[in-house]
Amino acid sequence: MSLKWTRRSLMNVVAMGAIVASFPAMAQDKPPVTIGLITTLSTPAGYIGEDIRDAFNLALKEEGGKLGGVPVTLKVEDDALKPANGKQIVDKMLGDNIKLYTGINFSNVLMAALPSVLGANAFYVSNNPGPSPFAGEKCNPNYFVASYQNDAFHEAAGLAANELGFKKMVILAPNYQAGRDALEGFKRTYKGEIAGEIYTKLDQTDFSVELARIKSLAPEAIYQFHPGGAGINFAKQYANSGMSTSIPMVIPSFSMDARMIAATGNAADGVYASALWTTETDNSASKAFVEAFRKDYGRDPTIYAAQAYDTAHLIGAGLKAVNGDLSKDGDFRSALRKADFTAIRGNFKMGSNQHPIQDYYLTKFEKNADGKIVQKIVRKVASDYHDAYASKCSMK
Template sequence: MNRLLTRVALVAATMCIPIASASETLKIGFLTTLSGQGAAIGQDIRDGFALGVKHSGDRLGGVPLEVQYVDDQLSPESARQTADRFIKLNKVDIVTGVVYGSVLIPILPAILASDTVYISTNPGPADYAGAKCNKNLFVAALQNEDIPQAMGRYAASKSYKRVALMAANYPGGREAIVGFKRQFKEVAVEEIYTKLGQLDYASEIVTLRESKPEAIFFMLPGAMGINFIKQFEAAGLTKQIALLAPGYSADEDTIRAVGDPVVGVFNASQWAADLPGALNQKFVEDFTKTYGRPPTMNASQGYDTALLIDNAVRKTGGKVRDREALRQALRKAEFQSLRGPFRFNTNQFPIHTLYLRVVQKDASGKIGNKLVGELLPNHADPYAAECKL
């Protein structure tokens, strides 16, 4: 089922997928990574969004909907061309879906300058949380430092003294290390940056073995994190060094790919499959049934984005061309989020709770995340004071 949906999305890369037709149709350009190493993340975000649309009656805000799903190929130039087409030719009302900050940051200025609303399903760059905040930018996922700050808080609570840090060398990775350090005040024994997309960690593992940290916090998205965990375990380090992960590096896609080596890994997320609430339970059940795999935090971000748009468009009375009315309705964020309480700060980034999860194996042998508790309740990012909205 998932392979079929992926093929459909790729075929749809240059055409519209109309869900209904009417004189005033909400047009959304969904630009995400559907091929290469980052494909699993993009597919999860897309599928979560599509399920949110389905749960909203195949409309958003009660109005007809037209979504264009396009693969950005993890290429800023490809993304720029698509975003340009979305704005000038297709005249979309909303752009959303980008996975990586290295793709989003180069295309964001033109989107925002066109008075098109961008809703982020994943990256939350520090610059745009602060001085570069913009009336047309809303972040439905998180600020890049949110989860790393939560894991820094956890590391501090464990009284670790020797911690190594490793991240992919791109905006999200660098900001992750900054976030971790905000809560964990000890000096890192190693601070390693790898190439985005790197899959061989032999050299880094030698360095880690020699520096002998008690724990390592790593921010390696997608296949990068999967390969790192496998190689870390193969090197015999899992019993010597604790792995501290962002939720997206210890989620269901990683669990499927890695298996037992990820058991016992503590990780932080703004969402968990076992959070209480009927809506979250329905999301988990329906996502699993529809796509043949359990949802990840990335899928939850796509779903929340759909529900955020649904509520906002409904509040405007379906006036999808009225940008100011749409922005005002989005700011209120009067929707039920899967993660629990959610509201926008003055910079239009979320105020929400970050949770601690741990990967466990149950009596039947099934591996999955279990909610442990709250790490940062009602957390707001540190950049909002710099925003002049």
């Protein structure tokens, strides 16, 4: 063996060692996963998007900018509650090769944007809306819902109304996908008489005509779904009409969230609601979340915030399973279906249509010992509740 050959061999060994040593550094330099968070940050409903964004950022902060141990970059855009805006933002983000989306808080915006996401073989994990078409025949392997199927929340409200003994009710909702799903869901489980079914405009502010009609129909109670600013106006006008003292109101939590309570004053006192979570939910994960949210943002979290926080951790479970590599789409789907995370609402499983199986509660807004109106849990009305559309989904 010559000295020249030995030196060349040593040089080769050193070079190979340098390459091997660089592998961990190269792995650490892997770019973070970008998540497109599209939500409503302007318009009177903008506070909903703020809670979604802030809760998602809280989950990231608690993990040092990671979800499931994977570095994440959040790209936030405002859809201004316009379906065309939502689709345009998604199309632009897809052009930037973003493969994972969440954040939309209105069904009409999601219905416009979702086909682009799924058509590009990207993933969407819904933190709030669960429109019925995509829970049944249009279900898709890349579409997951971490909140609820739209009808299910209102089906639980129908069960609650039965338990409260209301035999004759008027029901109201805005005339858009979630509003129609709301009233269909309520009618599916409510056993009493529907004295009137009223549809309003999504951006309506004056409900004087509807209130006059309710009075003429003389129901035992009403059920109304109006989220955001419309819900604030409805609750105020209903209380001012004097009917709230004689005709009780049943709602989903979305019609009187924590931010709406502050805006409506005592109008919330005594109102019944269906819920899957409230700030009074009694488990350690929920208590820690509420405390952290209050500390960071100086306000109570809404149901929208709670769902966004759970959504972040569900996504984290998926990212952990593939180490942030979304090209491993089969493994990512499997991990999302397993839903291996601690939901602050408590019981949470994925159904065959990739919508939650979970518990629902009857709650009542009333003052606590400090005189603050909170949403107290009265009792559970549904356990391990499946939505009505899973059987129409071809995925198994």
